[in-house]
Structure formats: structure tokens, C-alpha cells
Amino acid sequence: MTNHWVDIRNADLVLIMGGNAAEAHPCGFKWVTEAKAHNKARLIVVDPRFTRSAAIADYYAPIRTGTDIVFLGAVINYLLTNDKIQHEYVRNYTDLSFIVKEGFAFEQGLFSGYDAQARKYDKSSWDYELGDDGYVRTDPTFAHPRCVYNLLKQHYSRYTPEMVERICGTVQEKFLHIAEQIASTATTDRAMTIMYALGWTQHSVGSQMIRCAAMVQLLLGNIGIAGGGMNALRGHSNIQGFTDLGLLSNLLPGYLTLPGEKEQDYAKYIAARAPRPLRPNQLSYWQNYSKFHVSLMKAWWGDAATAQNDWGYEWLPKLDKAYDLLLAIELMNQGKMNGYICQGFNPLAAAPNKAKAIAGFSQLKYLIVMDPLATETSEFWRNHGEHNDVDPTKIQTEVFRLPTSLFAEEDGAFVNSGRWLQWHWKGAEPPGEARSDLEIMAGLFTRIRKLYQSEGGAYPDPIVKLAWPYANPDSPTADELAKEYSGRALKDLPDPKDPTRIIRKAGEQLAGFAELRDDGSTVSGCWIFCGAWGPTGNLMARRDNSDPTGIGNTLNWAWAWPANRRVLYNRASCDAGGKPFNPARKLVGWNGAAWGGADVPDYKADEDPANGMGPFIMLPEGVARLFARDAMNEGPFPEHYEPFETPLAANPLNPDQPLALNNPIARVFQGDREAFGKSDRFPHVATTYRLTEHFHYWTKHVELNAILQPEQFVEIGEALAKEIGVAAGERVRVTSNRGYITAVAMVTKRIKALRVDGKTVHTVGIPIHWGFTGTAKTGFLANTLTPVVGDGNSQTPEFKSFLVRVEKA
Structure with missing residues (x-):
């Protein structure tokens, strides 16, 4: 979230799209009801299904799954065409006036630089035009044909209400009503917040869907303000923290990145990630990348990481590609990966195309599963009838189950969707032989290190030189790790402005990332967490919910990254003069000498606004990007591409360019492309989702939850039920080109057939919670049906839109 849960109550308009907060996040959803009750906020829901969120919405519109960019792109067109933008905000705080390079182009769904054979872009033309001084050229009048404003307006001119109805199936009247409501927040006295979840991320263009919504918010001036923002609703209590610590295979903690295989030179690696400002007097805070990186290397390799060996840079892997889950399973199937450690994860249920995952697991020499429960992954080799019809005699994989403790059986911190690090305390001892993840991982490491020390091995240095400074090497404590990722001084730290003054003594915890150094004198395992356990102790454990300003910023409750800041980019909540x-929703402001207010300023604390420093301080431009430059793989503007399994023969926006039917840069392995289904055999569109009564694949092990939702079902509309001759409560068979499931049919009015590009399209809803382990009635894993293709940037699988055939079982 750019904002946080409590701040939602400050909104005048709440848009839930790509999520179902009332169902999947019922505790956090109370802040929507607070906004409605006390702020007279209106709630709009756009979703393929009439959900629990839609049930209390002020306005609902259906949409065909996978077409959100068309809807959002048409909102952008509406805002620009009707001049419903926050002018002072976009002129001062976005790149609308920036001039783009002459070579940049877009034609029939493809941007300049596309290589069809390689399925990727040369992005060199996706950039700003620079002047002789090295700064970006701008046109504040917006007259230049290549300024971002004109390119943006031109790009989305094709995204009309008529096109929304044709592609999304949302009738024009509904779209226009929603666009008008959204546009009402372009004024400074109104704010809109957007709440989304996996309904956007789990698409082959998911990252671009999210970016398109962020562009809407920027045009309206809704980023950085109370009641605004782009608010991702995380599906687990610690998914945010998991991501912060390097979830994606190319990431290091704190959103630092691993080097690529061509980046063998340390200085060039740092320089590529520490951009100089593109405008005068911009902070471009990533210029401090070396401080974050060196402090991380000191956390990992301690005294062995020195200036002479570039802080252990040689020991970091240099990636030839991103080794995400989809690639890992592909490599298993190719026989190129023969061992897999699965920690707190059920990939057989979470990866697409269950049959491919089982084939890959079956070729492993060993599979280690660290989990409190017996999962489908740990039991993949057992035959469970049609729910998991395998032959154990043909599976040679040796499976090791290492039972772990649960969160309630250990100390530690969760990072919620609002970026709050909240400490929790151990409530019980784990049962049986279960151990904490820390103890298991430490035990594995110390044994592996001992083998390297006694027997040698290929390239032992990254293992044998790893720092392991814990009181009990076989069982590090949560306190020790929290202090390490927060950070401490290894030497006395002099004040950069007065070398005679020591601001932090050796061994002392750091107060924040501004104290990090790149000379080896500081350690921090995750720079954005720096200060969470500071000189005064564990700030994550604070429980003071006082709110002196009434804006919802309880700064003494836990600790939020970065720097305990609750609303990111909050400098943008003020005009150019500060x-x-x-004023009724003041977060921060300039008092003539310093910035202050209800939040920690996301800005240089003593920077006079007259100097022109932009509020988006991480970027070299100092302003937000409506033109993404080279940051996104598909292009600098979000463009609609159909899901890889689509009911349409062509992309109506680019009907004459077959390369633009689906995401042109999405990675697709050859066997997976052959497994895609076509609409002639699979005429119905399916999407997966969660229920309130279950939590992913865990609670089917709990009797009470199994009673509440005992049996697998799928949702189908009344029109589809009539077409296939099925009544509510009867069983249906749902088939894709990869497999089938059978389940009870829930025939409902909540899913309506849509008219899309001249044809009727039926949507099928498939809850994800069933499988072949647990207390609930066994069922099929929903990903029996799903295709193997991921988002073009994150490789998140396309679970939210695929083709099936529904028939009476």
C-alpha cells in the first residue's frame, strides 16, 4: 500500500477493482465501512462477479476478466478529454511536460524496438530527450508533439466507452457513470483510494493493470494524499514482508537487485542502480544505493566483506535469467533441477497446471518440505483417486518432511499490507518434533558449512565465509535477526557535517537508513527496515494507538517502513509552496524552516520548497512517471492484450496485428504453448478466487472451517446453467486443455453473461481452497485447470482468466 488500512476511512470514493476486500480481507474492510458511515464515501466495485464487496457497494459494474486495462485506459481518456485532472499536481509532480526521444513510436499494439523472434524489446527509444546539460527537456505548455501529455492522450484516444463495451462487456452507461464519479476526485477537496489484490496481479499483464490504475490516480492528484493511494491487499499476513525481503528471484532485501551475468564489474553494477538527477536539485535517493548494498553485504559476510574484495561482490550469483517458480518447474521437467527445498509454500497447489508440476516433482532426486501441515506438495506421490491419480511406484523422488512451528508458536514480526512491522510474541510451544524455520535453516546451514570446511568443494567461499554471529549458531533468535535487519554501527560514526561529533557509537543500533554508510562501518540486512529496532529498542512492539490529529496516523503503533512513514510520497499532498x-486532511506541510505534521515527511526535512525539489524523491526526475521509460517490459504505457486463453480471435484494439493478441513479451515455454486451449473447444471463461470461510489451503485441515464450507463448488450463472441443463446442487465437470475437475454447481444470479465483441461470454467462478489433504471433503486442486504463463514483469501466473468447458457431470 502507498497508504495504509486506517487511512481508507479518509476517502471520499473507494474503487475496488481486481479484488474483493469484503470477502478476502474482512477485517481491513471495516475501514471502507468507516469511510461510508462517517465520511459519506461512495463505494464502486468493478468485478466479473457480483461479490460480497459489490453487495454493499453504491455502484457495481461487471467486466470480463483480463480486460481491466481497457476500462482504466478509457478512464484516462475520459479524464484527459474532459479536462478532469488536477492541473497543479500533474504539472509539478508528474512527467507530463517531459519530451520523449524522437525514435519512440507505437503502432498496432507494438512499441518501437520489438524483436518478434526473441519476444522482447530494445528499450533504448523509451526515454526522455536530454539537453546538452544532461537534464531532461520539457515543454510546460504541453505543445510539443512528443511531450508525455500528447503521447498519453494519443495512446488512450482509442480507449473509448464503445471499446469498453465491446471488449469488457461493460455497458457504456455504467462505464460513464463510474468515470464521472472517479473524475469528481480531481478537485483538491476530494480523494479516491483504489483497493486491489490478486484479481489484478494474476494476469499476463497484471503489472500493467496496476500501473494503469496508478496513472489514473496521478492524473487526479490522488497519490501521496490522505484517503488516496494505490493500496495492494496482501493475501497473507506477511506477504508484504516476504516481498520486502526479496521474494522474487532477482531481488535482494529492500528491493535491491542481483547483478546479471554481464555485470562482473562492481563499480558498474553500483553505477547502473544509482542514477544521477535528470533535473536540477533533485534528490534521486537511489544515489545512496552503495550504502544500502554495502551494509547488506556486511550483514551477510561480516569481516570477510571488505573494500579490497568489493564487499564480497564476487560471491553474489550473477543471473543469466530470473529463476522464478514457473522456470523452476520447467527445469525439473527438463531434468535440469534435481532437488527442491519448499519452505512454507505449497507449490503443487500454487503453481499453474498441476499435471506439469507433478511431472516435474516426480523427476527430482529429493524434495524437502518445511511446513506445519501435510500439504499436497509433500503428499504429491500418493494416489488419491481421481483427485490425484498418480502411480507411486513410478515416482522415485525422496520426500523429506520437516515439521515447522506456526507463527503463534514463535516470536517475530509481521509486515501488513500497510507496511507496518508489528511484533508478535510466542503463545505456545510447537507440538511433537516441530521446530521453527530459523532452527531448521540454521541447522542445515551449519551442517553444510561443516562439510565444506572438512571436505572442501566447488567454490566454498560464499558458504564458509558467511557471517553467523548468533549466540546459538543452531538456533538464532527472532530478536537477533530483527536487530540485524534493522542495522547497527560497526564503528563510531562521525557526523558528516561535523567529523568531531559522533552520532552513533560502535555496536549501537541505528536510528534509520540515513545513517548507513558504504565504507563498511554499518550493517543492515534490509535497508528499508533500518530503524525498526533502533537505539531505544524494538519499535515494532509499540502499541500506542493515540491519533492526536485525527487523520488515522498512529505513529507510535508498531513501526512502518520506510522511516515509520505511513503515507508514501506525502510531500505531494502539498502545493509547490508547501x-x-x-488543509482539512493535512499530512505534512512546510513551516518556513522545516517539514512536519501528522506523518513523517517523505522528503528532505529542511528542504525549502522554493528550490523545486520534486516529491518523488527516489526517482532521478523527482516526479512521478506517466511514461515508464524502460521500467516495464511491455512498454512505457499500459496496452491491452488479451489473456493467453481468450474467447476472441483478435485483439479489437489491434485487429490486424496477430503479435498483439496476447502480451508480446510474456515468456511461454514450448510445451506450455501447446497446452493452451481454444474457444471452439473451451467456450467459457474461468477465474479463481478466495472465500471468507477458508484461508488458502490451510483451513481445510480445520473442522470448523470444513463445516462452514465443506465441499468444492463452482459458481455459474443462471443462463449458463440453463444452457447446459444443470440445476443448483447438481455436479458439473469443468475441463480445460490441461485437465478436469468435478464439483457442485452453485447456480447464481451473481454472474451474468456478457456481450463481448458480438458474442455471448459466460464466466465461471472457481474457489481455490480444496485439495486432496485435510479434514474437509477432498476435492480437486483448482490449478488442475490453469495455464502456465506469467505476468511479463513478475511471472505471476495467469490464474484469473483462462478457458474451460462446463458440462453436466
């Missing part, structure tokens, strides 16, 4: 756009 006065709040909306």
Missing part, C-alpha cells in the same frame, strides 16, 4: 492542498 501548503496542503486540503
Whole structure:
């Protein structure tokens, strides 16, 4: 979240799209009801199904799954065409006036630089035009044909209400009503917040869906303000923290990145990630990348990481590609990966195409599963009838189950969707032989290190030189790790402005990332967490919910990254002179000498706004990007591409370019492409989702939850049920080109057939929670049906839109 849960109550308009907060996040959803009850906020829901969120919405519109960019792109067109933008905000705080390079182009769904054979772009033309001084050229009048404003307007001129109805199936009247409501927040006295979840991320263009919504918010001036923002609703209590610590295979903690195989030179690696400002007097805070990186290397390799060996840079892997889950399973199937450690994860249920995952697991020499429960992954080799019809005699994989403790059986911190690090305390001892993840991982490491030390091995240095400074090497404590990722001084730290003054003594915890150094004198395992366990102790454990300003910023409750800041980019809540756009919802402001207010300023604390420093301080431009430059793989503007399994023969936006039917840069392995289904055999569109009564694949092990939702079902509309001759409660068979499931049919009015590009399209809803382990009635894993293709940037699988055939069982 750019904002946080409590801040939702400050909104005047709440848009839930790509999520179902009332169902999947019922505790957090109370802040939507607070906004409605006390702020007279209106709630709009756009979703393929009439969900629990839609049930209390002020306005609902259906949409065909996978077409959100068309809807959002048409909102952008509406805002620009009707001049419903926050002018002072976009002129000062976005790149609308920036001039783009002459070579940049877009034609029939493809941007300049496309290589069809390689399925990737040369992005060199996706950039700003620079002047002789090295700064970006701008046109504040917006007259230049290549300024971002004109390119943006041109790009989305094709995204009309008529096109929304044709592609999304959302009738024009509904779209226009929603666009008008959204546009009402372009004024400084109104704010809209957007709440989304996996309904956007789990698409082959998911990252671009999210970016398109962020562009809407920027045009309206809704980023950085109370009641605004782009608010991702995480599906687990610690998914945010998992991501912060390097979830993706190319990431290091704190969103630092691993080097590529061509980046053998340390200085060049740092320089590529520490960009100089593109405008005068911009902070471009990533210029401090070396401080974050060196402090991380000191956390990992301690005294062995020195300036002479580039802080252990040689020991970091240099990636030839991103080794995500989809690639890992592909490599298993190719026989190129023969061992897999699965920690707190059920990939047989979470990866697409269950049959491919089982084939890959079956070729492993060993599979280690660290989990409190017996999962489908740990039991993949057992035959469970039609729910898991395998022959154990043909599976040679040796499976090791290492039972772990649960969160309630250990100390530690969760990072919630709002970026709050909240400490929790051990409530019980784990049962039986279960151990904490820390103890298991430490035990594995110390044994592996001992083998390297006694027997040698290929390239032992990254293992044998790893720092392991814990009181009990076989069982590090949560406190020790928290202090390490927060950070401490290894030497006395002099004040950069006065070398005679020591601001932090050796061994002392750091107060924040501004104290990090790149000379080896500081350690921090995750720079954005720096200060969470500071000189005064564990700030994550604070429980003071006082709110002196009434804006919802309880700064003494736990600790939020970065720097305990609750609303990111909050400098943008003020005008160019530092006065709040909306004094009634003041977050920060300039008092003539310093910035202060209800939040920790996301800005240089003593920077006079007259100097022109932009509020988006991480970027070299100092302003937000409506033109993404080379940051996104598909292009600098979000463009609609159909899901890889689509009911349409062509992309209506680019009907004459077959390369633009689906995401042109999405990675597709050859066997997976052959497994895609076509609409002639699979005429119905399916999407997966969660229920309130279950938590992913865990609670089917709990009797009470199994009673509440005992049996697998699928949702189908009344029109589809009539077409296939099925009544509510009867069983249906749902088939894709990869397999089938059978389940009870829930015939409902909540899913309506849509008219899309001249044809009727039926949507099928498939809850994800069933499988062949647990207390609930056994069922099929929903990903029996799903295709193997991921988002073009994150490789998140396309679970939210695929083709099936529904028939009476």
C-alpha cells in the first residue's frame, strides 16, 4: 500500500477493482465501512462477479476478466478529454511536460524496438530527450508533439466507452457513470483510494493493470494524499514482508537487485542502480544505493566483506535469467533441477497446471518440505483417486518432511499490507518434533558449512565465509535477526557535517537508513527496515494507538517502513509552496524552516520548497512517471492484450496485428504453448478466487472451517446453467486443455453473461481452497485447470482468466 488500512476511512470514493476486500480481507474492510458511515464515501466495485464487496457497494459494474486495462485506459481518456485532472499536481509532480526521444513510436499494439523472434524489446527509444546539460527537456505548455501529455492522450484516444463495451462487456452507461464519479476526485477537496489484490496481479499483464490504475490516480492528484493511494491487499499476513525481503528471484532485501551475468564489474553494477538527477536539485535517493548494498553485504559476510574484495561482490550469483517458480518447474521437467527445498509454500497447489508440476516433482532426486501441515506438495506421490491419480511406484523422488512451528508458536514480526512491522510474541510451544524455520535453516546451514570446511568443494567461499554471529549458531533468535535487519554501527560514526561529533557509537543500533554508510562501518540486512529496532529498542512492539490529529496516523503503533512513514510520497499532498492542498486532511506541510505534521515527511526535512525539489524523491526526475521509460517490459504505457486463453480471435484494439493478441513479451515455454486451449473447444471463461470461510489451503485441515464450507463448488450463472441443463446442487465437470475437475454447481444470479465483441461470454467462478489433504471433503486442486504463463514483469501466473468447458457431470 502507498497508504495504509486506517487511512481508507479518509476517502471520499473507494474503487475496488481486481479484488474483493469484503470477502478476502474482512477485517481491513471495516475501514471502507468507516469511510461510508462517517465520511459519506461512495463505494464502486468493478468485478466479473457480483461479490460480497459489490453487495454493499453504491455502484457495481461487471467486466470480463483480463480486460481491466481497457476500462482504466478509457478512464484516462475520459479524464484527459474532459479536462478532469488536477492541473497543479500533474504539472509539478508528474512527467507530463517531459519530451520523449524522437525514435519512440507505437503502432498496432507494438512499441518501437520489438524483436518478434526473441519476444522482447530494445528499450533504448523509451526515454526522455536530454539537453546538452544532461537534464531532461520539457515543454510546460504541453505543445510539443512528443511531450508525455500528447503521447498519453494519443495512446488512450482509442480507449473509448464503445471499446469498453465491446471488449469488457461493460455497458457504456455504467462505464460513464463510474468515470464521472472517479473524475469528481480531481478537485483538491476530494480523494479516491483504489483497493486491489490478486484479481489484478494474476494476469499476463497484471503489472500493467496496476500501473494503469496508478496513472489514473496521478492524473487526479490522488497519490501521496490522505484517503488516496494505490493500496495492494496482501493475501497473507506477511506477504508484504516476504516481498520486502526479496521474494522474487532477482531481488535482494529492500528491493535491491542481483547483478546479471554481464555485470562482473562492481563499480558498474553500483553505477547502473544509482542514477544521477535528470533535473536540477533533485534528490534521486537511489544515489545512496552503495550504502544500502554495502551494509547488506556486511550483514551477510561480516569481516570477510571488505573494500579490497568489493564487499564480497564476487560471491553474489550473477543471473543469466530470473529463476522464478514457473522456470523452476520447467527445469525439473527438463531434468535440469534435481532437488527442491519448499519452505512454507505449497507449490503443487500454487503453481499453474498441476499435471506439469507433478511431472516435474516426480523427476527430482529429493524434495524437502518445511511446513506445519501435510500439504499436497509433500503428499504429491500418493494416489488419491481421481483427485490425484498418480502411480507411486513410478515416482522415485525422496520426500523429506520437516515439521515447522506456526507463527503463534514463535516470536517475530509481521509486515501488513500497510507496511507496518508489528511484533508478535510466542503463545505456545510447537507440538511433537516441530521446530521453527530459523532452527531448521540454521541447522542445515551449519551442517553444510561443516562439510565444506572438512571436505572442501566447488567454490566454498560464499558458504564458509558467511557471517553467523548468533549466540546459538543452531538456533538464532527472532530478536537477533530483527536487530540485524534493522542495522547497527560497526564503528563510531562521525557526523558528516561535523567529523568531531559522533552520532552513533560502535555496536549501537541505528536510528534509520540515513545513517548507513558504504565504507563498511554499518550493517543492515534490509535497508528499508533500518530503524525498526533502533537505539531505544524494538519499535515494532509499540502499541500506542493515540491519533492526536485525527487523520488515522498512529505513529507510535508498531513501526512502518520506510522511516515509520505511513503515507508514501506525502510531500505531494502539498502545493509547490508547501501548503496542503486540503488543509482539512493535512499530512505534512512546510513551516518556513522545516517539514512536519501528522506523518513523517517523505522528503528532505529542511528542504525549502522554493528550490523545486520534486516529491518523488527516489526517482532521478523527482516526479512521478506517466511514461515508464524502460521500467516495464511491455512498454512505457499500459496496452491491452488479451489473456493467453481468450474467447476472441483478435485483439479489437489491434485487429490486424496477430503479435498483439496476447502480451508480446510474456515468456511461454514450448510445451506450455501447446497446452493452451481454444474457444471452439473451451467456450467459457474461468477465474479463481478466495472465500471468507477458508484461508488458502490451510483451513481445510480445520473442522470448523470444513463445516462452514465443506465441499468444492463452482459458481455459474443462471443462463449458463440453463444452457447446459444443470440445476443448483447438481455436479458439473469443468475441463480445460490441461485437465478436469468435478464439483457442485452453485447456480447464481451473481454472474451474468456478457456481450463481448458480438458474442455471448459466460464466466465461471472457481474457489481455490480444496485439495486432496485435510479434514474437509477432498476435492480437486483448482490449478488442475490453469495455464502456465506469467505476468511479463513478475511471472505471476495467469490464474484469473483462462478457458474451460462446463458440462453436466
